[in-house]
Amino acid sequence: MQNKEEILFSAAENEFRESLRVFLDGVDAKKIEREIYERDFYPRELYGKLGDAGFLAPVLPVEYGGMGKLVYEAILAEELGAACVPLAWIHSTSSYAYATIARYGNEEQKSIYLPAMKSGAKIGAIAITEPGAGSDVMHIKTSAERKGDESLISGEKRNITNGSKADVLLVWAITNPVVDPARGMSVFIVESDTKGFEVKRDFKLLGGFPGTVNSYLRFDDVRIPGKNMLGGENEGARVMFDELSIERVLYAAMLVGEARPILELAV
Ligand SMILES: Cc1cc2nc3c(=O)[nH]c(=O)nc-3n(C[C@H](O)[C@H](O)[C@H](O)COP(=O)(O)OP(=O)(O)OC[C@H]3O[C@@H](n4cnc5c(N)ncnc54)[C@H](O)[C@@H]3O)c2cc1C
Known part of the structure; x- marks a missing residue:
């Protein structure tokens, strides 16, 4: 059989x-x-x-x-x-x-990120959730302000699995605050060694989850090159739902x- x-x-x-x-x-x-x-x-x-x-x-x-x-x-x-x-x-x-x-x-x-992540040399994390935005992902407050060819990301993310261990984070942020967030957010590829990125604290979840951390992250005017935007400006909600x-x-x-x-x- x-x-x-x-x-x-x-x-x-x-x-x-x-x-x-x-x-x-x-x-x-x-x-x-x-x-x-x-x-x-x-x-x-x-x-x-x-x-x-x-x-x-x-x-x-x-x-x-x-x-x-x-x-x-x-x-x-x-x-x-x-x-x-x-x-x-x-x-x-x-x-x-x-x-x-x-x-x-x-x-x-x-070509920059996939080979490094496939070899295991770099580890990724997903940063959507915030202190005031869990299930309601459209309430994120983290912002990314365009300055020339760069974006300045500011805000906080919490509950990020292995966020403090990651080398590459996908970070969702509001890029157009005057429209509905579904049409005004974008996603950025952020490398964890970028200035202004800070791990505020690592939490252990109930039950312990040994070998895993749940991170509270802060972005303080983190300067990201424009080429690190993933999937197009203000296309972040579409990318998020696919993710x-x-x-x-x-x-x-x-x-x-x-x-x-x-x-x-x-x-
Ligand atoms: C183990 C773990 C790992 C995680 N890893 C990540 C990660 O890597 N990256 C990341 O971005 N996030 C991560 N999260 C966050 C996760 O996505 C959020 O916990 C989730 O979105 C829920 O948000 P919240 O905890 O703020 O709960 P809330 O949104 O506050 O919800 C609390 C309760 O209210 C209910 N509720 C909420 N809204 C409604 C509504 N409109 N009607 C009826 N009931 C409602 C919910 O079902 C839930 O029972 C992780 C969470 C956990 C537990």
């Missing part, structure tokens, strides 16, 4: 899953997960190994070394969730960032993976 994976996935997709399982077994990801639960450290090195072995960013187009399909990224999210939850969380926000850059970036942006669609698929896949060891333990 065919198992669930043989019915739902193609032979190539199952092959990818199998090689990933062999790799995660080989690096003893489960043991590392237990160590993280005991000592609460961030598994950056293990994430780099995933990149070195070529498993990261399969969603990217073939010309950027990917397999060009979101389903491979979902398989990766699921297997990481099953093998090592904190590793899956690094992958989560990083994958939302690189998948969004792949979809909306121009050739220059893609959230990618996020929902990959987040769900990660949680299916996280549930697997619990199910195996229970039956």
Whole structure:
């Protein structure tokens, strides 16, 4: 009888899953997960190994070394969730960032950021939520004021998964305050070593979430070159809803993976 994976996935997709399982077994990801639960450290090195072995960013187009399909990224999210939850969380926000850059970036942006994120050398984060804007994302207050060929970003973001660990952040900001935010926000690629970017505090979530932090970030006149705007001026809402669609698929896949060891333990 065919198992669930043989019915739902193609032979190539199952092959990818199998090689990933062999790799995660080989690096003893489960043991590392237990160590993280005991000592609460961030598994950056293990994430780099995933990149070195070529498993990261399969969603990217073939010309950027990917397999060009979101389903491979979902398989990766699921297997990481099953093998090592904190590793899956690094992958989560990083994958939302690189998948969004792949979809909306121009050739220059893609050639700068995608190879570095695919290799695991750089990690991404998504910065939408603010102290006064959670579910209601249209209430963000962070602003980006155009000054010549640059934009000055000011504001605060909270609840940003691994925000203090990220090298590349996608930051949503209001660029036209006199229109409806749906038509007046843009998204910027911000590198974390840019002057004016500050990690105010890292929080631990309820339940601990070892190996993961939830960051409160501040942007104080952070000067961003115009070429770092992603997807066009005032197109931020469209990019956000696409990003959230990618996020929902990959987040769900990660949680299916996280549930697997619990199910195996229970039956
Ligand atoms: C583990 C974790 C990781 C996160 N990572 C990120 C990240 O990486 N990047 C990022 O930008 N954000 C992140 N977030 C933030 C997340 O997107 C917000 O928590 C979410 O948008 C909800 O916002 P809030 O917490 O302010 O809750 P609120 O918006 O204040 O909602 C509180 C409650 O009110 C309900 N509610 C809200 N509005 C309505 C309404 N109109 N009608 C009825 N009920 C309503 C909600 O369902 C909820 O139950 C993360 C959050 C968590 C918990």
